[in-house]
Amino acid sequence: MSELSVSHLLGIKDLTPKDISFIFDTADHFKEVINRPIKKVPSLRDITIANLFFENSTRTRLSFELAQKRLSADVVNFSAASSSVKKGETLVDTVNNILAMKVDMVVMRHPLAGAGVYLSKKVDSVIINAGDGAHEHPTQALLDSYSIRQELGEVAGKKVVIVGDILHSRVALSNIYALQKMGAEVKVCGPKTLIPKYIESLGVSVELNLEKALKWCDVANMLRVQNERMDISYFPSTREYVDQYQLNAGVLQKIDKEILIMHPGPINRGVEITSEIADSSNAIILDQVENGVAVRMAVMYLLASKIK
């Protein structure tokens, strides 16, 4: 494979399995680079990237910024809180103003689903979606599948359960697409109110009982309950959620098998997962963070090759 089939990374849905494998193979090399004494390559030295975060983010923004700096790109950061967006400027105007300063690539997080797709049609720049509302978070899904491949050898044939707030999660949707494209079987598990109504149409099965779901799976990806996106109460109390869906030593003892535990962060310790399990040897949460930089370097390197 000589290049990606897409010119933007708006969602996993647009990628082919070959694209994903190409990103993973390239990420392998970048992972070696970021473990060198000097962790930098000059590939993107003539590329300028704008990170536009219209919604809060810590690890994704840091991970992107670090990946850009490791690739020697010039980086400008923008957060909505301190911008003219507050003064009523439209998204396209904001971005076109930034592009007028000769920016080649835009990494954008936005609270509205489809913001990346919209922008890619309106402006002349490579767009990378760093999360758009409850739609997609493609680089998170890539790094999750990449971490599974690293730990278990391959993604194909593996059984992965995504547990928690599926309804509000862009991570869940992108993960479902990525895992299925790489040949994994996917199940979602959580309170019925947090499982979207027609999720089966994506080819995933639903399990309401955490213990049964864990007995079935090789990998459990625990999602955070996104209180900030909940306008109504989706379950009676946090205590009840903990009782039914928390990953803890008790439930892991019952399933009597070793499973890989993942979490996209930030963790609500004591809610979806206990500290004891989050810090255990089966949890690869910090490996996911390390892999995130390598995967994002691969994505930006491969997309930058298309900038003429």
Place this chain on the structure above:
Amino acid sequence: MDIILKSTFVDPCLLCIFDLGVFTTYNYTMNPKVLLTSKEIDIILHRLACQLIENHLDFSNTVLIGLQPRGVFVTQRIAQLLTDCYGVKDLKIGSLDTTFFSDDFRRKGSPLQANKTLIDFIVEDKNVVFIDDVLYTGRSVRAALTAIQSFGRPSSIEFLTFIDRRFSRHLPIMPNYKGRKVDAIADERVEVRWRENQGEDIVYLVK
């Protein structure tokens, strides 16, 4: 006579004491042209190994680094000779990929796909010998000179090439050790095949 080869069947140990002024000329009408046979390749590898020993003695402070993708085969072959035929012990060899350090990223035809870099030793204050199969424009050597800095500051860097295509350099880069000089025009390609990946040791000139 298409191939003029001096000293082909001389004892390889003697070869190392001469700076071989040999180079290959060829007849353009035949395609592809065999530049070097397996036997000739073997003799040249022995000579290169001996020349390395002359300068690096027991290799205690020297590391051999093959440039990906094709320099690794020459490196493995020379390392094998040094170890098996000349008794060099604890030879350190590695491979270095220069894709991310290339100066033609985003230019037409530049490959995106990287190869494995494997340097599991410190190069700080070491004598580094880069090894490649064909020296052409010199751009991958330039990239390698930058890439190696990620692993420390070597005491010195030398360059060994199996085939030196003269008169085609884009940069002021000269090899310290060369197997065979070849004069070829721009639209010709020197193809070095190794038995490890292509079943036979042979060098072709392909038009």
